[in-house]
Amino acid sequence: MTARIGVVTFPGSLDDRDAQRAVRLAGAEPVALWHRDKDLHQVDAVVLPGGFSYGDYLRCGAISRFSPVMDTVIEQAKSGLPVLGICNGFQVLCESHLLPGALTRNDSLHFVCRDQRLRIENTDTAWTSAYVPNAEITVPLKNGEGRFVADERTLDQLEAEGRVVARYLDVNPNGSYRDIAGISNAAGNVVGLMPHPEHAIEPLTGPGTEGLGFFASILKQLVSA
Amino acid sequence: MARVVVDVMLKPEILDPQGQAVQRALPRLGFSGIADVRQGKRFELELEGPVDEAALARIREAAETFLANTVIEDFTVRVEEK
Numbered sequence: 001m002t003a004r005i006g007v008v009t010f011p012g013s014l015d016d017r018d019a020q021r022a023v024r025l026a027g028a029e030p031v032a033l034w035h036r037d038k039d040l041h042q043v044d045a046v047v048l049p050g051g052f053s054y055g056d057y058l059r060c061g062a063i064s065r066f067s068p069v070m071d072t073v074i075e076q077a078k079s080g081l082p083v084l085g086i087c088n089g090f091q092v093l094c095e096s097h098l099l100p101g102a103l104t105r106n107d108s109l110h111f112v113c114r115d116q117r118l119r120i121e122n123t124d125t126a127w128t129s130a131y132v133p134n135a136e137i138t139v140p141l142k143n144g145e146g147r148f149v150a151d152e153r154t155l156d157q158l159e160a161e162g163r164v165v166a167r168y169l170d171v172n173p174n175g176s177y178r179d180i181a182g183i184s185n186a187a188g189n190v191v192g193l194m195p196h197p198e199h200a201i202e203p204l205t206g207p208g209t210e211g212l213g214f215f216a217s218i219l220k221q222l223v224s225a
Numbered sequence: 226m227a228r229v230v231v232d233v234m235l236k237p238e239i240l241d242p243q244g245q246a247v248q249r250a251l252p253r254l255g256f257s258g259i260a261d262v263r264q265g266k267r268f269e270l271e272l273e274g275p276v277d278e279a280a281l282a283r284i285r286e287a288a289e290t291f292l293a294n295t296v297i298e299d300f301t302v303r304v305e306e307k
Contacts, residue, residue, distance in 0.1 A: 059294055066291070095294065102297040104235075109242050149239055149297060175240070 003028040003222040005215075006043035008073070010035045010053035010064045015086065015198060019049040022198040026215035028222075035067040044222045045082035045126070046073055048089025050142075050196055060103060060145050061091030070096060082126035082189045082218055087143055090182070090192035099183055099192045100158070101150030106143065107175030115207040116141035116195050117169040118181050122162050125188040130217040137210035141173055141195040148176040148183070148194065158183055165191055227276040228305040229284050233293045234265035268292055269305075276304050 005023045007030055009016045020030035031043050035053075040046065053064035064070065074096050077083045085093040093099045106112060117138050120131040131137070150158070155177055158164055166182035174194075182193035197211025235241050241263050248262035268288075272280055285302050293300040 058292070062291065062294065094296070100296075102294055104239065104297060105242050107240060107242050109246055147240075151238075175242075 003045070003219055004031050004041075004043045005029070005218065006031045006033040006040055006046045008033045008035060008046065008048055008069055010051070010067060010092075012053045012055055013049050013051035013088070015050035015196065018196075018198045019047045019086065022201045022212065022215045023047070025201050026212060026219050028215070028219050033069060035064065035069050038068045038072050040069070040072050040076065040081075045084070045218050046077075048073075048083065048085040048092050049198070050087035050089060053088055053092065056088070056145075059091075059095065061088060061093075061095040064088075064092050065095040074098060077185075077190050080187065080189050082221065083191070084127045084214065084218070085190075085192040086196055086198060087146070087194055090194055091145070093190060093192045098190050099185060100154045101148055101183070103143075103145050103194070104147045104149050105145050106147050106173070111142070111144040112146070112173045113140070113142040114171075114173060115139070116171070116173060116181075118166045118195060119169055120166055120213075122165045122184065122188075124162070125165055125184045125191050125217075126221050127184075127191040127193075127214050127217050128165055130213040130220055135213075136169060137197075137200075137213070138207045139195045139197045139200040139211040140206060143174060143194055146174040146176065146194045148180045150177065155180075161186065166193060166195070227272045229270045229272060229276060229281070229302060230305050231268040231270065231284065231288045231292050231300055231302050232265060233268070233288070233298050233300045234263060236297055236299055239297050266292075 023030040168179040197214040200206040200211030244262040244264040
C-alpha cells in the first residue's frame with residue numbers, strides 16, 4: 001500500500017504544490033488537505049508547506065494555527081502523527097506550541113533568498129532518517145522572518161536532547177540563535193525547518209536533489225512501520 | 226461603546242531589528258538624544274457590552290492566546306477613557 005502524505009493548503013500557501021510534487025517523487029501519494037477541513041482523510045503524515053498563510057497578518061503562522069485542520073493536526077501530532085513544517089509551516093508549528101521557540105524578523109531586515117548549506121545533525125527523526133549523520137546538503141532558503149529564537153534554557157535543552165535537526169553552515173542567513181535551521185519535538189515525529197527541501201528535488205529546478213531525503217525519510221519510516 | 230487597548234511588545238531580550246532601524250534613522254533626521262527604540266503593536270478593541278471584569282478576563286485570554294505570542298512578547302491590557 002502506498003503511503004498517503006497530506007499537504008495542507010492555507011489561504012496564502014504557495015509551496016503546497018511543490019511539496020506535493022516532492023512527496024510524489026519520493027514515491028508516496030500526496031493528498032491535498034484544505035485548511036477548513038478538520039478531517040485528515042486517513043493520511044499517514046502531514047506536511048505544512050511554505051508560503052504566507054493568511055498573509056502572515058498579526059504574526060507569521062498565528063492565524064493559520066487556529067484553522068480547523070490544525071485542531072486535528074495538533075491532536076494527532078501529540079499521539080505520534082509525523083508532521084513536517086517547512087518555512088511558514090515551521091512558524092505554524094511554533095505558534096501551535098508543537099515546537100518550542102518562535103521565528104522573528106531577520107536580523108538584517110532583508111528578505112533572504114539563497115541556496116543554503118545545512119548540516120543534518122539528527123537523523124533519528126521521522127523526517128531525516130534517510131540522511132547519513134552530519135550530512136551536508138544544499139537547499140534553497142527564502143524568508144523574511146526566519147530568525148529562530150528561544151530562551152537559553154530551551155536552547156540548551158534542544159542541544160542536550162539532540163533536537164537541533166539542521167544547522168546553517170557557512171552563513172547564518174537570518175540571525176537564528178546558534179545557527180539553528182530546524183528542530184524537532186521530543187518524540188521526533190514533528191520537525192520544523194526554515195529552508196525548503198521541497199525545492200531541491202530535481203536538478204532542473206533546484207540546486208540539486210539533496211532535499212529529497214526529507215520525503216524519502218518519512219516514506220522509509222511509514223513503509224517499515 | 227467602550228474601548229480596550231492591548232499593547233504588545235517584544236520581550237526586552239528579543240532583538241528588535243525594526244526598532245534598531247528606526248533608532249539609526251532618528252539622528253539622521255536631527256532627532257538626537259534617543260538611546261533606544263523598540264517597536265510594538267497596538268490593538269484597539271471596541272466592546273459591545275460593558276467593560277466589566279468578565280469582559281477584561283476574556284480580552285486577557287485573547288491577548289495571551291492570540292494577539293501576543295508570549296514566547297517572545299509581553300502584553301498589557303487597559304481600558305481607554307473616551
